[in-house]
Amino acid sequence: MKKVELPISGMSCALRIENALKEVGEIADVKVNFSLERAEITFSDEINLKIIKERIEDIGYGLITSKL
DSSP states (O other), X not given: OEEXXXXXXXXXXXXXXXXXXXXXTTEEEEEEETTTTEXXXXXXXXXXXXXXXXXXXXXXXXXXXXXX
């Protein structure tokens, strides 16, 4: 398992992000900090950050790449 903390832009609902990411079978856990606009994601080695980024973008948010 891998763990990453990602900065998310445009966040208006932490639960929406958590639910969307938890739908991806290879993601084990998601903890969103709304006030810091960050999500801590634990995922298997079977997926990569590109898939997580695409899922976040699919629900209308983005990654703040300057903070990566």
